[in-house]
Amino acid sequence: MRYVPTTPAEREAMLRAIGVRSVDDLFADVPERVRLRRPLRLRPALSDPELLRYLAELAERNGHADRLRCFVGAGAYDHFVPPAVWQLAGRGEFLTAYTPYQAELMQGELQAAYEYQTMVCELLGMEVANASMYDGASALGEAVVMARDLTRRDRVVVSQAVHPEYRQVLRTYTEPLGVRVAELRSEGGVTPPEAGAVDGRIAAVVVQHPNFFGCLEDLRGWAEIAHRAGALLVVACADPLAFGLLAPPGELGADIVAAEDQPLGNPLNFGGPFLGIIATREAFVRRMPGRLVGATVDSRGRRGFVLTLQTREQHIRREKATSNICTNEALNALAAAIYLSLLGPEGVRRVAELCVRKAAYLKSLLAALPGFELAFAAPTFHEFVVRTPRPASAVVRTMAREGFLAGLPLGRFYRGMRDGLLVCVTETRTREEMDEFVEVLGRVAAPRLRAVGGRTR
Amino acid sequence: MTDFPLIFERSVPGRRGHGLPEPDVPDRPLEELVPPQALRTRLPHLPEVSELDVVRHYTGLSHRNFSIDEGFYPLGSCTMKYNPKLHEEAARLPGFARLHPYTPEEWAQGALRLLWELGEELRELAGMDAVTFQPAAGAHGELVGLLMVRAYFASRGERRTRVIVPDSAHGTNPATAAMVGYEVVTVRSDPRGNLDLAALEAVLDERAAALMLTNPNTLGLFEEQVDRIAERVHAVGAQMYLDGANFNAMVGVTRPGDQGFDVMHMNLHKTFSTPHGGGGPGACAVAVKSHLEPFLPVPVVVREGERYRLDFDRPQSVGRVRAFYGNFANLVRAYAYVRSLGAEGLRAVAEHAVLHANYLRVRLAPYYEIPYDRICKHEFVASGIRQKRRDGVSTKDIAKRLLDYGFHAPTVYFPLIVEEAIMIEPTETESLQTLEAFVEAMVAIDRECREDPERVRTAPHTTPVGRLDEVRAARQPDLRWKPKG
Amino acid sequence: MYPEDYRYSTEHEWAKREDGRVRVGITRFAADRLTDVVYVELPAVGTQVQFMQPFGVVESVKAASDLYAPVSGRVVEVNERLREHPELVNEDPHGQGWMIVVEAEDPSELERLLDADAYRRHIGEA
Structure with a gap:
C-alpha cells in the first residue's frame, strides 16, 4: 500500500503481540451501527506518473502569471522570488517539522522566527511582531478584536478603502462579539481624516496604507484623531514592500499593524497559503494573538530561542485566550525572512x-x-x-x-x-x-x- | 563555544545578496511620484549579506531542526506522517503556484476543478453533504464551524448561548467557542475515558448550541456511545461538532456523518499528509450536513456541466474568515494524497495507524503507566507518573531525554486529565523497525530513571543547545534583535 | 507558614487587615503550585473590585490563574515592584509579594473567608 511500509508478515506479528486476531478486532470499539458497510466511493487510485500527469494537466488549464x-x-x-528562497525554505528539515514544542531540537525554526519578527519590526517601524497569522485579512480581524480588548470599547470605524475582503473578514470576526462596525467614506481614493468620526466609544480606527485603491492615506492625521479620543489606530497593509520607500506605519502613529507578508518571497498560490502578521507596541504584547519567539539562554549560558508568553494562547488559557489560533504560517515566515535577508x-x-x-x-x-x-x-x-x-x-x-x-x-x-x-x-x-x-x-x-x-x- | 550567529550578526555594510534589475522607465524625480513627507527617512536595519551568506545561514539553521524527513516524530494529536515528495512537485507547478487568486474563472478552471474534486472525495470520506476549504488551519475551521452553527440558529430565530466541550478537549475548542461569543461548559470524562453521558445530560438543554467532540478523543479512544450522544444532543435541538484532528483513525471505517455529526473540520495537514512547515501553513476543510450548507463561507465552488465557478451569491453565508479561497497549495497536496491512495489505501491508513499505536501501547505497558489500557485508535496516552513517584523524574525530563536518542518527544502534559501525560502517535507511515527502536529508547530511559536519574533530569545532552530558560524568556521578553548603539 | 492574622479565600488569596484597608496577595501554596511566576497583571489604582470577582491574573510559563478579590472596594495601592520582580511572589508570597491594597467597602466580607486553620485544612496541610 502506498506510503504504508508494514508487510503482511509484520502485520501478523504485531497483531500477535497485541493479542488480537485481526485488524478488525482493533475496531471493536466502533459501534456496528455507525460502521461503513461498503467500500468508499472515491475516484480510482492513480500511480505516481498518472497522478503527476493529471495534476500537470489541471495546472496547465490555468492562466498563471508565467502565461498571462x-x-x-x-x-x-x-x-520576483529569488530561487534561493524556496530552495532553502523547502528543505525537508524545515518543511516537515512541527511547531517547535521541543525547543532544544528546533533552534533552526525558532531562530528564523526570531529573525523574522525582527525584520518585520524594522520594515513596519513597530516594536514587536508575532511569528505569523493566517493571512492579512484574518490578522486584521484579530487586530480589531485585540483593540477592543485593550480599550474595552466595542465600536470601530473602518475605511471603505480597506480591501473589501478584509472588511468582510473583520465583520465576521467582530460581529459575534457585539462589536459595531461603521464605515468611513473614501473620497478621491483616500480616507480624509475626520475628527467627528471618532469619539470616546470607539476602540479603533482602521485604515489601509497604501489602501486598496493603491493610494497613500494620511496615517499621521488619523493617529492624532484616534489618540485624542483614546482609540487605537489599526493599519492594514497588503504589501509591506511599500515600506522600503514609504515611512513605516509605526513612525506615523500606528498602534497595531495587520499586514500581509505574501509579497515577501511567497508565491501567489491561488490565494494561499499567505502570511499574516500582527505588529504592535511593546505595551500591548500580552494582548497579542499568535505565537511569539523569544531569546533566552540554556543551562550553560548559550543563546537559544523558545516559544514565549504562551499564557496568551489557547492551549493554556483556553476560553480566555487572546485567540484560538494554533497552527500559523511558519514556513511562509521563514521564506519571508530569507527573502528579506537576500534583499x-x-x-x-x-x-x-x-x-x-x-x-x-x-x-x-x-x-x-x-x-x-x-x-x-x-x-x-x-x-x-x-x-x-x-x-x-x-x-x-x-x-x-x-x-x-x-x-x-x-x-x-x-x-x-x-x-x-x-x-x-x-x-x-x-x-x-x-x-x-x-x-x-x-x-x-x-x-x-x-x-x-x-x-x- | 560561540553561539550560532544571527543573520544580523553576519551583516557587513555594503554587501548585497540580490540581482534586482535597474529601472527601465524614464527617470523622474521621486518627489514627483511620492510626497516627500510620505517617504521613509532611514532604511530598515535588515542584514547586508551575500547570497552565499544567506544559503549557509539557513542551511545551518536547517541542521538545527528536527523533521519527519530526519526521524520518528510521535507527537500525539499532530499526526506526523510522511509527507510525500510528489506532492511538493505538484504544488510547485507554475499553473498552481503562480496562479493569481483574481484570475478570471475561465482561466482558473484547472484549479477550480481540483477544488471541486477534492470536495467530492472529502464529502464521501466524511459522510457529509457540502464542504468549504476556506479556513487556513484546524482552529480556523472550528471558527467557521461554530459561526455556521450560530447562523443556523439565528435563521431559526433562536439564540443559544452555550457550547459544551469535554474536559479532554483541545484548547482550541473552548477558545473558538469564546470567539463566537459562547459560554463554555465543560463536561468530564468517564472512567473508561469516554465522555460521561450522565454528566452530559446534566448540562444539556436548549441553551446548548453545540457539543464539540473529538473522535477518537484526545486519549486516543473511540467514543463508544457516539451515536447515543448525538441522539441526546439532537433531542435538545443542538448541533454535533466534530473536531476532526483525529480523523486519521477512522477513514474508510466509519464516517462522522453516519455517527451523527452535523459539522466537522478536517486538518488536512494531519490526516491528509500536507507538511506542517515548522508550525504551519496548515490546511482545512469544513464539511457539513445539508441543513448547514446555506451558511458556508463565500465563495463556494460550484459545477455547471463541465464548467466550474465561484458562487458569491449566498445571502445566508457567514461571510469570510480570510481573503481568497483557502490554503490552495496544500489543497493540491491533499488532493494528490487522496488520489494516490484511493478507497483501499485510505482505509489501510486508518488500519495501520491503529495497528501501530496498539503495538507501541502493549510494548510500552510493562514500563510506563497506561491509564486507559484498552484497545486504542491511532494514538494512546501513557504517563510518567511511575517514574515521577519512584525516581523523581518528570515527564518533561523523559521527553527531553528522548531527544538525545534521536527521536522527537511525544506530546506531553496533554490531555489535561492525565497526570504526567505522554501522548504517543506513531502514524501508519513508520516501519516496525522504527517502532522497535523507539521502544528500545523508552525502555532505556526507564532504566536510566532508576539508575541515573540525574542524567535524565538534566537532558538533553546532545542537542545544539541544552535545556532553555523559559522563565527568563517570559520575565524579560526579548522578542527581537536590536542593533547596537 | 500561614499567618494567623490573615484571612484566606478558597481560591488561594490572602487578605490582611490594615486599619480600614485590606492588603491582598496569593498564598505560599498557590505560588508553589504555579512554579516560577513570570508576570502579574494588576488593576490600576482607583479600580473598583468586587468580592470574589477576578481583579487580575498571575502567570507562570505554563499556567495563568485569575486573582479573586477577597473584599469589595477601591484599589488604593498596587505593588509596582512586581512589574520588574514577579519572582517576589515566589520568594515572599505573604510579604513583599503582596499585590494590591483595597479600601474595603464592607470589611465584614472578610468574615466569610477562611482562617489560617481552615485554609490549611482546605489545602490538605492541616
Whole structure:
C-alpha cells in the first residue's frame, strides 16, 4: 500500500503481540451501527506518473502569471522570488517539522522566527511582531478584536478603502462579539481624516496604507484623531514592500499593524497559503494573538530561542485566550525572512522604488489613452484605479485572451465602479510589457472599437 | 563555544545578496511620484549579506531542526506522517503556484476543478453533504464551524448561548467557542475515558448550541456511545461538532456523518499528509450536513456541466474568515494524497495507524503507566507518573531525554486529565523497525530513571543547545534583535 | 507558614487587615503550585473590585490563574515592584509579594473567608 511500509508478515506479528486476531478486532470499539458497510466511493487510485500527469494537466488549464502577464495585485502580488528562497525554505528539515514544542531540537525554526519578527519590526517601524497569522485579512480581524480588548470599547470605524475582503473578514470576526462596525467614506481614493468620526466609544480606527485603491492615506492625521479620543489606530497593509520607500506605519502613529507578508518571497498560490502578521507596541504584547519567539539562554549560558508568553494562547488559557489560533504560517515566515535577508535594506528600497516608478510610467500611459482616465488624483504606490470605456470585467476578459491579466474589476466590490479597474505594476513588469499592454488595451478596449466590439470575440 | 550567529550578526555594510534589475522607465524625480513627507527617512536595519551568506545561514539553521524527513516524530494529536515528495512537485507547478487568486474563472478552471474534486472525495470520506476549504488551519475551521452553527440558529430565530466541550478537549475548542461569543461548559470524562453521558445530560438543554467532540478523543479512544450522544444532543435541538484532528483513525471505517455529526473540520495537514512547515501553513476543510450548507463561507465552488465557478451569491453565508479561497497549495497536496491512495489505501491508513499505536501501547505497558489500557485508535496516552513517584523524574525530563536518542518527544502534559501525560502517535507511515527502536529508547530511559536519574533530569545532552530558560524568556521578553548603539 | 492574622479565600488569596484597608496577595501554596511566576497583571489604582470577582491574573510559563478579590472596594495601592520582580511572589508570597491594597467597602466580607486553620485544612496541610 502506498506510503504504508508494514508487510503482511509484520502485520501478523504485531497483531500477535497485541493479542488480537485481526485488524478488525482493533475496531471493536466502533459501534456496528455507525460502521461503513461498503467500500468508499472515491475516484480510482492513480500511480505516481498518472497522478503527476493529471495534476500537470489541471495546472496547465490555468492562466498563471508565467502565461498571462500579471497586472493584478489587490492583496496578492507578483514580486520576483529569488530561487534561493524556496530552495532553502523547502528543505525537508524545515518543511516537515512541527511547531517547535521541543525547543532544544528546533533552534533552526525558532531562530528564523526570531529573525523574522525582527525584520518585520524594522520594515513596519513597530516594536514587536508575532511569528505569523493566517493571512492579512484574518490578522486584521484579530487586530480589531485585540483593540477592543485593550480599550474595552466595542465600536470601530473602518475605511471603505480597506480591501473589501478584509472588511468582510473583520465583520465576521467582530460581529459575534457585539462589536459595531461603521464605515468611513473614501473620497478621491483616500480616507480624509475626520475628527467627528471618532469619539470616546470607539476602540479603533482602521485604515489601509497604501489602501486598496493603491493610494497613500494620511496615517499621521488619523493617529492624532484616534489618540485624542483614546482609540487605537489599526493599519492594514497588503504589501509591506511599500515600506522600503514609504515611512513605516509605526513612525506615523500606528498602534497595531495587520499586514500581509505574501509579497515577501511567497508565491501567489491561488490565494494561499499567505502570511499574516500582527505588529504592535511593546505595551500591548500580552494582548497579542499568535505565537511569539523569544531569546533566552540554556543551562550553560548559550543563546537559544523558545516559544514565549504562551499564557496568551489557547492551549493554556483556553476560553480566555487572546485567540484560538494554533497552527500559523511558519514556513511562509521563514521564506519571508530569507527573502528579506537576500534583499537587505538596499534591496527592499530598490524593489519599492521600481514599483513606484514603473507604476507611474504605466499610469501616465493609461492617462493618455483615449477613453481611459485615472480615477483618483491622490499619490499611489504600485496600484491605481483606471476608468475603462467598457465595463472593467469585459476588459479583463478580453485582455486575458490577449495574454494579460489586466487588473481587478471593482464593480463586484463598489457600487458605481463597474468601469473601475485596479491595476498593479511590480518590479517584475518590464517597459516592453507595459507598452504592449497599453497598445493592446487601446486596440481591444478603446471606445472607437465599441461599435465593432463583437469582432474582438 | 560561540553561539550560532544571527543573520544580523553576519551583516557587513555594503554587501548585497540580490540581482534586482535597474529601472527601465524614464527617470523622474521621486518627489514627483511620492510626497516627500510620505517617504521613509532611514532604511530598515535588515542584514547586508551575500547570497552565499544567506544559503549557509539557513542551511545551518536547517541542521538545527528536527523533521519527519530526519526521524520518528510521535507527537500525539499532530499526526506526523510522511509527507510525500510528489506532492511538493505538484504544488510547485507554475499553473498552481503562480496562479493569481483574481484570475478570471475561465482561466482558473484547472484549479477550480481540483477544488471541486477534492470536495467530492472529502464529502464521501466524511459522510457529509457540502464542504468549504476556506479556513487556513484546524482552529480556523472550528471558527467557521461554530459561526455556521450560530447562523443556523439565528435563521431559526433562536439564540443559544452555550457550547459544551469535554474536559479532554483541545484548547482550541473552548477558545473558538469564546470567539463566537459562547459560554463554555465543560463536561468530564468517564472512567473508561469516554465522555460521561450522565454528566452530559446534566448540562444539556436548549441553551446548548453545540457539543464539540473529538473522535477518537484526545486519549486516543473511540467514543463508544457516539451515536447515543448525538441522539441526546439532537433531542435538545443542538448541533454535533466534530473536531476532526483525529480523523486519521477512522477513514474508510466509519464516517462522522453516519455517527451523527452535523459539522466537522478536517486538518488536512494531519490526516491528509500536507507538511506542517515548522508550525504551519496548515490546511482545512469544513464539511457539513445539508441543513448547514446555506451558511458556508463565500465563495463556494460550484459545477455547471463541465464548467466550474465561484458562487458569491449566498445571502445566508457567514461571510469570510480570510481573503481568497483557502490554503490552495496544500489543497493540491491533499488532493494528490487522496488520489494516490484511493478507497483501499485510505482505509489501510486508518488500519495501520491503529495497528501501530496498539503495538507501541502493549510494548510500552510493562514500563510506563497506561491509564486507559484498552484497545486504542491511532494514538494512546501513557504517563510518567511511575517514574515521577519512584525516581523523581518528570515527564518533561523523559521527553527531553528522548531527544538525545534521536527521536522527537511525544506530546506531553496533554490531555489535561492525565497526570504526567505522554501522548504517543506513531502514524501508519513508520516501519516496525522504527517502532522497535523507539521502544528500545523508552525502555532505556526507564532504566536510566532508576539508575541515573540525574542524567535524565538534566537532558538533553546532545542537542545544539541544552535545556532553555523559559522563565527568563517570559520575565524579560526579548522578542527581537536590536542593533547596537 | 500561614499567618494567623490573615484571612484566606478558597481560591488561594490572602487578605490582611490594615486599619480600614485590606492588603491582598496569593498564598505560599498557590505560588508553589504555579512554579516560577513570570508576570502579574494588576488593576490600576482607583479600580473598583468586587468580592470574589477576578481583579487580575498571575502567570507562570505554563499556567495563568485569575486573582479573586477577597473584599469589595477601591484599589488604593498596587505593588509596582512586581512589574520588574514577579519572582517576589515566589520568594515572599505573604510579604513583599503582596499585590494590591483595597479600601474595603464592607470589611465584614472578610468574615466569610477562611482562617489560617481552615485554609490549611482546605489545602490538605492541616
